[in-house]
Structure formats: structure tokens, C-alpha cells
Amino acid sequence: MPAIIPGVHNEWMESWVVFGPSSRTYPWDIFTRRDMAHCWVFWTRYIPYPGPLSTRLTMKAEHTPGGMYQDVTLSPPEAVLEAVMADEPTDVLQLRALVQRNRLRYFGLLTCVTVVKAVLNLDAPWCLTPAQLHRRLLSMGAHSTNEARQS
Numbered sequence: 001m002p003a004i005i006p007g008v009h010n011e012w013m014e015s016w017v018v019f020g021p022s023s024r025t026y027p028w029d030i031f032t033r034r035d036m037a038h039c040w041v042f043w044t045r046y047i048p049y050p051g052p053l054s055t056r057l058t059m060k061a062e063h064t065p066g067g068m069y070q071d072v073t074l075s076p077p078e079a080v081l082e083a084v085m086a087d088e089p090t091d092v093l094q095l096r097a098l099v100q101r102n103r104l105r106y107f108g109l110l111t112c113v114t115v116v117k118a119v120l121n122l123d124a125p126w127c128l129t130p131a132q133l134h135r136r137l138l139s140m141g142a143h144s145t146n147e148a149r150q151s
Contacts, residue, residue: 013099015043016081017116017137019130020089024065032129035090039130041116042084044077061119063112085145091134095142097121 022029022037029037040062047057058080060071073080084092097120113133117124127133138144 011099012096013043013120014077014096015041015094015120016077016084017041017093017095017120017133017142018084018089019091019093019134020087033131036130036134039112039116039133041119042077042080043119061115063110063115068110068115081145092145093134093137093142094145095120095137095140 017039018041019036019039021035022032040060042058042060045057045059056076058073058075058077060069060073060080062069081092099121111128113127113130116122116133117127122136124133124136127136
């Protein structure tokens with residue numbers, strides 16, 4: 001029986017979706033909220049490596065004007081979240097999603113929303129703006145960091 005490769009099929013993934021204003025102006029900005037015009041996602045991966053390094057990698061995916069941007073850091077997600085919160089985003093949603101990468105689901109225009117939906121393997125074809133994605137993730141049980149900051 002072949003082993004299941006981590007990160008390819010049926011894996012629970014702890015992830016954070018960051019929402020905030022866009023750093024540039026685009027023609028489609030007339031359809032988005034000004035304080036929630038861009039989103040990106042980062043998630044953690046556990047690596048079975050004994051040693052002095054962190055046992056968790058933090059991976060980031062973001063749509064930028066130059067295309068898709070991916071980054072990997074050896075910092076734990078708590079340190080990355082602390083750095084993200086220093087930039088004062090509109091909101092950060094934390095969720096745990098079952099990622100099943102069995103088939104290609106997304107095609108069409110590459111936007112920040114489609115990148116987040118592709119990483120989370122989210123079946124939400126009518127989520128086109130970051131505000132719609134924010135509402136959809138909250139309805140799925142995501143936890144907002146704004147609630148934690150206010151209490």
C-alpha cells in the first residue's frame with residue numbers, strides 16, 4: 001500500500017487569511033470595499049525534523065501585480081502573525097480546513113481571491129471580492145482576530 005504524501009491529499013491545514021486595503025489601484029476596485037480590497041493566505045506545515053530549527057514551516061501565497069508570490073519561512077506561525085498584526089490589517093481570519101487536492105478546480109482570472117480559494121480548496125464560485133470571501137469564511141466557522149483584540 002503506498003504511503004500518503006503529506007500536503008497532497010486529505011490533510012488538515014491550519015491557515016490564516018489576511019484582509020486589508022490594496023497597495024495599488026485597479027479598475028475593479030469600484031466593486032470592492034476600500035478597507036478590504038486585498039487578501040492573502042499563510043498556513044503552517046509540520047516537518048518531522050529533529051533538531052534546533054522550528055518544526056513548523058510557515059508558507060505564504062499572495063497574488064501580486066507581477067503574478068503569484070509564494071514564500072516559505074522557518075518561523076512558527078505565531079511569529080508571522082505577530083508581524084502581520086503590526087501592519088494593522090482590516091481583519092485576519094484563522095481557520096482549519098481539510099485540504100483535498102484531488103482535481104483542478106479553479107481557472108480563469110488570477111486574483112487574490114482565487115489564490116486563497118485555490119490554497120484552501122474552497123468551493124465558493126460566487127466569491128469574487130475579498131469582502132465576499134470574508135463573509136464566506138466566517139460562515140464556515142473561521143475565527144476573527146478582531147474579536148480577540150477587542151476583548
